[in-house]
Amino acid sequence: MAGKHRVSEASHNRRTHRTPKDNRGSRKLDNIEGPGTSSSTASTSKKSKEEEPHKTPSSLKKDARRYNTTDNQIKSSTNSVSPDKTSHKLALRSKSQGKELVDIGSGKGPDYPLGGEAGQDACKPPRVLLVVDLNSRNPTVAFHAPSLGYFEYKFLPALKAMSMTREAFLKSLKSDLSSSRLSQCSSDWTTDFLSHCRTLLRSEIRRPLEDVILEFSFTARGDASDRSKAMLVEAVKAAGFKIFTEDAIQIFPTIEAVTIEAIREHVTKRLHHYSSYLGGAPKVDYNILVLHYNGDVAEIQSYSVSWKAMTGKFADSRLRLEEIAYGETLDCGKLVDNQFTRWIEKRFGDSVANASTNNMDTNEGLIAEFGEVRRNYKPGQKDRYIFPLTTHGASRNPNSQVSQVQIQDSEMLGFFEPAMDSLLRSLDDHHTRVGEKKKNIDEVIFAGTKGIAPYVEDHLKDWGIGVGLLDTNIQAFVVTLGRYNRVEASPEMIVRGAIHGNYPGVEVVTRSRAHYGFLIQTPFEDGDPEWSRREEPWSNIDQCEIRMSWQVQKDQLLDAHANVSQELKKVLTTDAELISDLPLYKCELDIPPRWVRTQQNIPNPDMQLVGSVTATFTEADFADAEYKLCDDGVYRRKFSFTARVLCGHYTRTLRVRAMSSDGRRELGRAVFRYE
DSSP states (O other): OOOOOOOOHHHHHHOOOOOOOOOOOOOOTTOOBOOOOOOOOTTEEOOOGGGSOOOOHHHHHHTOOOOOOOOOOOOOOOEEOOTTSOOOOOOOOOTTSOTTSOOOOOSSOSOOOTTSSOOOOTTSOOEEEEEEEOSSSSOEEEEEEGGGTEEEEEEEOHHHHTHHHHHHHHHHHHHOTTOSSOOHHHHHHHHHHHHHHHHHHHHHHTSOGGGSEEEEEEEEOTTOOHHHHHHHHHHHHHTTOOOSSGGGEEEEEHHHHHHHHHHHHHHHHHHTTOSSOTTSOOEEEEEEEEEEEOSSOEEEEEEEEEEEOSSSSGGGSEEEEEESSOOEEEOHHHHHHHHHHHHHHHHHOHHHHHHHHHOHHHHHHHHHHHHHHHHHOOTTSOSEEEEEOOOOOOTTOSOSOOSEEEEEHHHHHHHHHHHHHHHHHHHHHHHHHHHHTTOOOOEEEEEEOTTSOHHHHHHHHHHHHHTTSSOTTOOTTOSEETTEEEEEOOHHHHHHHHHHHTSTTEEEEOBOSSEEEEEEEEEOOTTSOGGGEEEETTTTEEEEEEEEEEEEOTTOBOSTTOEEEEEEEEEEETTSOSEEEEEEEEEOSSSOOSBSEEETTEEOTTEEEEEEEEEEOOGGGGGGSEEEEOTTSOEEEEEEEEEEEEOOOTTSEEEEEEEETTSSSEEEEEEEEOO
């Protein structure tokens, strides 16, 4: 998830540009003209925008700090304090501080100043950005290294170089293309693919890769998890790449890359009509709804687009994408496959259905060919479809061996109905959320590979006409007509979009798809479960041990000002370990629950533990801690500290720092990926 954040004073002094304020109206892309809360808990507060100057994307990205992810087991709860404490935004340390961290870059690709010249100091290692698209059926990779003279991206023929293993990879993809996690087989293939990328890159730049700073952008579906990233990190390491920190690897949402490239191609064409900028550089402000479908996964997202040309080059432009409402990811392919599997089971018996879906040695042709038909299906093209099938003595089928199965077009259409119903409901819900933001959609974009999913595109058009977004005379063969635009989301286009998304003039501000919050202890209140009551020995006041304090709200805009702080207390006996664990949970419900457990020993199924932040105290904190003999005859210390939460960041992560009460010492830190 990307947003801007506060930077150090040193980086502020280096800043030379400012980003135009976002005072856009709703306009179509072709209308080019001249220049013209986070919800908080009782002990949570935020700084206003006036307390800090506006930051530019380039200066912000250069000062982004690296955090180490922690995922410790929950050991204890933490007490909150009264709301009369003043909280502050998270001010990240400058690169001269934090010596335990290696400066490997900003998370926005190699240095690329607006003038298009290499921005690398002679004493610094050159930076190389490697962008990899593994989601497509033809995985594609390119690199970008302005400091080495590669001012334009260059593709590497990695797939061709390992053509011997390509067939095995495609078979593994066909078995479960809609899966959001890499299987062990595909993980091994990924390592092999990245090994070929490493060899080709080293040959191309003609220098050891140990002499450059490598950054990776892997395109992925919008709900990619921390586990997916962890598996990619392991594959990168296994391929022989040297990375200094896991933050050198960035997950770039595919729909975001597609949108950036679609806009870039459009505005670049418009630039050709403006050889001179009398009255100021051209700019556009408009709202779009994007549906990306690769034959398996559908992603829906809406953006407010603000673009301003500084010169005749896109690299010199300012492009800002702000999500109007949080997006959705749907496994349409999996829903269709489930309907197909049930049909096989009903007709041939359970044993055949199990063999068809799990035994790839005998029925891989059935799964593979059905997947091909599903991705290219259009009603009425054929009367019936024939697939290979081998039965294994199904109990309800007298024919123990069947060489093929025939499916009528009407039956194929029935397989798609649940998936299309789910897609249309998601489009309706997203359109409703856009309306709640008082926004109007100016253009609808469908992004799909050539020949993929004409059936899905037809549903999108019918839906757009039904809600009044599209004209009724739109035709299926028309690429661009009025408010509708179809773009071919090829692997090369996706990679180009991810590369251009790393330009310093490109800014993307996203919204959270879930609630995120801490598990804390608070004074017991009426309505709290009785079994959650515990007397706190320091003050002898009853506490509720399972209360949630939600720091990030679902659909919250994760911009530079989405930063909150929580003042906390921790009471420890003198012989206890000097740590405090702050568990972080997520919940995708519209209204999150108040408690982390539904019963005393039963976790709330609607909540997911993301990880925890560990604050480690030392003797340096004793001076500010309270110390006394409690009523039970035990000496204890009460430590005060602050959990500072940076909600928005260019690497799409939620970052937390535990700071001492005087704000001078960092007690702990953690970083979590928005999912």
